[in-house]
Amino acid sequence: MARMNINFKNRVAVIGAGLTLFRRRMYETSRELAWEAAKQALDSAGLTLNDIDAVVFGSAPDAFDGIHMQGEHMTDAAGGYMKPYTRVYVGGGTGVFTAIAGWWHVASGLFDRVLVVAEEKMSPVRPHPQFVFHHIFDPVMDKPLGVNLIWIFALEMARYMYKYNIKKEDIALVSVKNKRNALDHPAAQVAAEITVDDVLNSETLVWPVQRLDISPVSDGAAAIVLCNEEYAKQYTDTPVWIEGVGWSLDTTYWTNRDLAFPKYLYYAGKMAYKMAGIDNPRKEIDVAEVYDPFDYKELHHMEGLQLARKGEAPILTREGVTQRDGDLPINPSGGLLGVGNPIAAAGLMKVAEIFWQLRKEAGKRQVAKDPVTGLAQAWGDLMQIGTVVIMRV
C-alpha cells in the first residue's frame, strides 16, 4: 500500500515509559499519581524535565475525581510548569489519543521532545462512578428511561452475538486469557486464574453482560516520552517508532449505529494502516493491545481493526491464536480486564506495553514471536471513537 500522503517533518520515537499501580482506591492525589508516572517515564528514558519542550496530558470526565479543569490542575505534576501544555480528551479513547497528540507535537517539527501523561482517579465520586456515567446520555431520549451505562454495552454485545451467532463461552475466553496474562503485570489490579465457568456463573448485571465480563473501576497513571529522530539516536539504541496514527468518530446517536461492527475503528485503523504502509493487518501486525473494558470488545475491536474477519475473532480466540504464544497475541499485558481501567491511564498503558513488547523488555509478558510491528488502540466518548497507534522497531 502506498503510504499516506501526509506532510510531517519528523519521525517520532517512544524512548521511555512509566506506570503506577492500578488499584480501586489510591491514597495519592491525582497530581501525586500523575507525577509518579511522569517521573518514572523520564527516568527510564534517561532525561530530566529540562530536556522536555512540551507536555500533553489526558484524563477522562472530570466528574470522576471531582476536580474541574483537571488539565490545568495537573500542569505541574505532569511536568508542564511554564511549558507549552495541552490537555486532550476523548473519553475512554483519551489514553491512546494523548500519544497521538504527543506524536503530532513532534511530527510537526514544533517540538523535539515531549512528555505524555495520562491519569485517572475514579474513586473520589461516591457512592459509585455509575452516578456520573448516567450524565453522558441524551437527556431527551435516553435518560428518562433510566438508562444504565451497561445497557449500551449489553445491547451492542447482544447484537454482535446475534448477528454472527457467537456463543457466550467464546467471549468469556477473552476474560480468562486477559486476567491470566495480568498475573505477570506489576500494575495489575484484578489478575486471576479463572475459568469460563467462573465468568458464566458470575452475577448477571444486564444480560448478556456478567460481572466477570467487565473491567474494574480504577485509579492510576501512565506516561511515555516521545522525541524526534535526531534525539532518539542520541538517547537510545532501541527507539520504538510511531509509524501510524488514526482516529475517527461515529455518530453520537448511538441507537443509529451498526452495533455489530465498530465502523469508527475500521476508519481509524484504515488511516493508521495507510500511514504505516500496512496492506494486510492480520499478517503485518505482530502484537496488539486492543481496548477491552468488556471481553466482547476485544473481539469487536479485532474485527474493526481487520485483525480478524467479521465474526471470526471468537474463533481465533478459541484456537489460541490470541494467546501470548499464538500467532497474533492480543493484550499480552492483561488489558483492562486484568490490569485495570483507570480510563485515560489504561489507554496509555497499552501504548507502553507495545513499547516494552517491541523492545523485548516485557519480561514474563513477552510474546513468543519476534515482534516488529505492534498496535495499541482505545475506544471512547459515547462509545464512538477509535484511537489507534502503530509502532515499529
Add this chain to the structure above:
Amino acid sequence: MSVWDVFNGKTRFLEDNMNVDKFVYTLGHGYEKFFNGLKEGKIIASKCSECGVTYLPPRIYCEECLSEITEFVEIKQNGVVLGYTIQNVDKDGRHLKEKVIWALIGFNGVRGGIFHKLVGVEPEEIYVGMPVKPVFREERKGSINDIQYFTKTV
C-alpha cells in the same frame, strides 16, 4: 424553508441535577504532612534538595525539575499579605453585616502561600506587604480551619 419556519412551536426544557452523594478527596502525601503540621500548630512546607525551592502547601515533587521531594520543613509563621479582597455579599448576593477580608499570605523564601481570612484589620488599613500571623484554634483536627484566621503582627 427551514424546520423552524414549519414548526413555530415552543422550545421545551428538561431539568436534571448531577446526583452524586459526594466527592472524597484523599489528602495524599503532601497535604497529609501539611495538615498534621497544622494540628500541632506548625506550618509545614517541602523543600526540593535539587533546586532549593520551598513549596507551601508542601508537594512531594518539584515543579521545576520534577524530582521527588522528601524534605519537609517547618517555616516561620510570620507572613505578609500578597493580595486581598473584601467580601461584601454572601454567595446568594445578600449583603453581609460584617465584611470579610480574604487574603493570600506569603512567607519569606517560600513559593506559594496560604489563602485565609484576615481578622482584626480594618479594610482601610490593609495593604500589600502588611505583616500578618496565624491564630490557631485551641481544638485542632488536621484541617485548614485549624487556623482560625490571620491577623496583623503587632
Add this chain to the structure above:
Amino acid sequence: MKLPGTPYKNEDFKAGKIPYVEDKPDARYQFSVGIAMSRFLEELRKGKIIGIKCIHCGRVYVPPRTFCSYCFKPTSKWVYVKDTGIVNTAVVSYIAADRGRMDKPLVVAVIELDGASPGMGILHKLGNVDPEDVTSRKIFGKRVRAVWKPEEERTGSITDILYFEPVEED
C-alpha cells in the same frame, strides 16, 4: 518491579484511617431540547412519532434533527413514522441506573421504527416479553408496537410510550 502508588481499602476508609476532605456538588442543569426535539416531544404527547427527512439524500431520521450529518445540509421535511418497528437488539437488565439490583428484571431494546431509514433505531423498554425470549434471541428481528400512556397522562416525553410489545404475526 515494584510500581509506585499507595492503595487503600474501603474498610480502612470507613474506619476513619484514611485522611480526606469531602465536598458535595450541587450542579443543576436546564437543557433546551431544541427545535427538532421540541416538535418530537409535542407529537409524542399526541400519540405520534415524528421523524425528519433530508431531501438531499432521502434519509429519514428518528429522532429528528435539524441537519443531515451525511449531507451537512439542513433537514427540511417532517415525516410521521409508524409506532411499530423491528427489534435490532435486546437485553435483560437486572440493575437500575444507580447499579442497585432491580426487583423485577427489565427488558430494553433498540427498535428500528417502520418508516425510518434502516438502522435508525431508538432505545426503549419492551413489555410482555419473557426474559427467556431475549436470552434465546427469539425476540431479535421481531416486530413490536408502542403501548402508549392514556392521552390525559402524557406530558411530551419519551416515557409517553410505556413500552413496546410484540405484534401478533401469522
